[in-house]
Each structure stands twice: as C-alpha cells, then as structure tokens.
Amino acid sequence: MVEMNTKPLSSSVAPVVEYFMAHPQSHQGPPMLYQSFSELDRSRLPDVIESISGAEDMFIESNEEEALPSAGRNTRVNTHISKNQEHHADVMLGLLYLMVGGVDEAHDLVLPYSLPEDSEWGGPAVYDSPALGSACYSHALVHRTEGTHLGELGLCGWDNARTWFEETPQDYALFDEASNECENLYVHSSFTPDELSVLEKIKGGRKWH
DSSP: OOEETTEEBOTTSHHHHHHHHHSOOOSSOOOOOOOOGGGSOGGGSOGGGGGOOSGGGTBOOHHHHHHOSSTTOOOOOOOOOOHHHHHHHHHHHHHHHHHTTOHHHHHHHHHHHHSSSOBTTTBSOOTTOTTHHHHHHHHHHHHHHHTTSBOGGGOBHHHHHHHHHHHSOTTOTHHHHHHHHHHHHHHHSOOOHHHHHHHHHHHTTSOOO
C-alpha cells in the first residue's frame, strides 16, 4: 500500500507509482491533443493506469485498512468519500495519469477545479473547491510537461505553466517545499550547458516551483 500526506491509499495506486519509478517521464512530453477525457484513446497509455477507475479507488477507510490481510490486496473499499476527498482524489488521479504519460487526461481532470469557467475539455467548472491550490499547481505541471509545444492561447507549455503557477494561491503548502528542493538540486547538481539552457527556459527568471 502507498501513503501520501499520511492518508492511506488504495493498493490500486501502488502499481502506477511503481511503473513511474521504473519508467520516469521526460521533462518534454508529446504535443497535447486537447480532447475531452471520453474522446481520448487510453490504449496509448500503459495498462497499469486502468487499475484506477475513479476517486473511490484512492482512499481506504481506516477500519477497512486494519482488516487488509496484506499490502497487495487490490480492492475498492471506500465508496463513501466526502466531496473534499473527491475533489482532491480527482486531482491526484490527474497526477497519476501525468506520471504515465497521460498529459491530456491529467489536464482534463484538473481543469474543472482550477479554471473558473466551463470548458470544452474539462466540462463544468467547480467553484470554490477545497482542491483549488492542488489543481492549479497540477495544471502548471501539466503544461510544464507540454514543454516547447504550442498549446492553449498560442502559448508554449512552459509559458502556460508559469501562468498557472502564478494562479496557484501563494499560501499553497507545497510552494516553499518544492521551491527549496528544486533550488537545491539546481545549485548542487552538475548540468551540461545544454541542460542549463533548458532549465533556465523552464524557470523563466522566476523562483523555482
């Protein structure tokens, strides 16, 4: 079983994380398709992501967790999650798709919680969501993966990512932690001139996020 933010997660998440650790994604993903979730051909993605069918697969209720005989059990045990959990689980599912190359799936999942208007790909907007910070930050990571490719509004992915980092509430808990980790890696790692050039384009003269 995998843990994130001290909350137990369904064991269906574990294979996705394990796949990502064995097959890390490039900083430069493919051009985005900009299609709705139902239109996307998920056969292009590894089968492991299909072990998660929705938000209820993400969390395990404490009493059920204690009853699990082993970490390998793969069962949907929590079908009574709150709206707060559902919103965060949708964003988390988006990040899991991003981890296996599903950039468009990730985009569609985080869009309703981050964009304050209905959209062709994400559907109806969800206003005042408790997952707003996580959704905006994840939205930025999606477009960072889009990289040099042109996408929404004629912006390249990196420029769009910077826009969404700026839209993320500045008190979002991950900001300082991620910034410090990135800055530490940037300063203390040995990069080639070409790699440094790419990193400077991603950073855009701003603080790391």
